[in-house]
Amino acid sequence: MTSTSPILQVENLSVRYPGSAVPAVRNLSFTVGRERLGIVGESGSGKSTVGRAILRLLHGAALTADRLQFEDVDLLAATERQMLSVRGRRITMILQDPKFSLNPIQRVGAQVAEAFRTHFACSKAEARAKSIAMLEAVQIRDADRVYDLYPHEVSGGMGQRVMIAMMLLTNPDLVIADEPTSALDVTVRLNVLTILDDLVRDKGIGLLIISHDLNLVRNFCDRVLIMYAGQVVEELAARDLDRATHPYTRGLIAAQPRIGGSRQPLAVLDRQDAWETDRGAQP
């Protein structure tokens, strides 16, 4: 799968939170086509901010860019009203932990159906049928019963599949997955990711996976951006990850434990100011 016409084009995106001296994201540029793009970075590198910036959900933060184009919509100039028809309909986002990202007092099915009913006029019964079909598509057996459960009654893996169902139900063009499996047990991670991957490939949806997990992006992405301190330090095809040239990326790879590897302490990153290329250059 290669990128054809881009779905999302980002040029020189910067985000600065109020009261913060340094921007969380600095001069970030990338495009997403009908492909799977991974953004990798450590905590605080600004990777989650990118997802929320695209959806314009950063209240109070200063957002600037030369270009933030999603298909025919200029996300920078779009009014809140236009954004309401983009969010949830054409761009959606899968959040990290279903324990917190699902409303604790609403039945999970109703929450899935709400995603559909917000954008399509239909009867309650129709929305229910659609939602149950989608729950089945994310491989929830007994979807009819699960529909009426509350979030505290479902497991983490099932909760995340509910989340995926909710975010794919409207057939969006771009799905942002913000650490989609970090909160899950290792045993269900692969399962959940495979479900997401299958659906995204089937429907030709652009997928932006935000993660700190190098192996995850290696296996589930076509291209990878490595972020450090709010900037992209390297961009490369996922299969070439081992041939990364930037010292930060090399450091990250070296810091991973390997089964059967040596028992010596893992390598520690030797951070250098030079990695933050334009911190000094920016006015």
Next chain:
Amino acid sequence: MRRAVFGQATGIIVTLLGLLILTFVIGRIMPVDPVRAIVGEDAPREVYDRVFRQLGLDRPVWEQFLLYLRDVLRFDFGTSIRTGQPVLEDIKRVLPATIELATFAIIIGASLGIAMGVTAAVNKDRWPDHVIRIVSLMGHSMPIFWTGMIGLLIFYAALGWVGGSGRMSQFYIGMVPETTGFLLIDSAIAGEWDVFKSALRHLILPASLLGYSSAAYITRMTRSFMLDQLGQEYVTTARVKGLSSRQTVWRHAFANIRVQLVTIVALAYGSLLEGAVLIETVFAWPGFGQYLTSNLLIGDMNAVMTCVLVVGVIFIGLNILSDLLYRVFDPRTR
């Protein structure tokens, strides 16, 4: 489920028993001689002794408590020395007046407080938040007897928009039969719409002032509950789904603070029922607060003990009610 109900029932019985012990002890330790209160200062020795025995004061304390318990279970609370009537009759008269006032006040206070609290939270640190903070701080800091008098001066004396003191105009007193004791209901039953209007005009000012002062507290709590919820991930989920900010606030965040709101509104309501003494005094409202205070001041023990019991029962009742509402509003407690 059955176990939960059983547990709650036991809890209520234990609380009630504790409450009865408390009122009994209050009756014993108050520096008021119940015999003197009945027979007067100058009664001869033998009269004093006879009444002393009649009241059972010569028996052991635990027996006295059982006697008290028996009387309470028979709804016999004795006679009020001040009014000369059975305490139960007095309570039946004054409590509806207060409930009517407090209910109107809490409806005004809760709707105002919740609306202001949510608005403040949604507009945190912007001008609506600041305005609301000042408005609620004023409600919190102005003494209610003072706002009562100023309110009467402006809205009754100067503008004539509302009625003055009392529950209705002097002219109408005694015109409707007391069926429930709630004047609005009684006058509606009797079809006396003039009395109804007069009662409403008299109710609206004290109820609004009480409501305003409890809104101050409800506003602050609502704001902080709401801020807590607005920072949760599920709020982001709702926004990602394409819900507007208003839909997200009311359908998702607000739905999650209902349980907490029930608790504080119930508490505020309870304190209005027990403690509207000041406003009742300013507005000459023949209510429960006034009754309790005046009996307390002259040491009318039967009446005071019963009032304490009533307040306790009111709070137990409100607690049961909020527990029930918890179950309705939060699936995790079912």
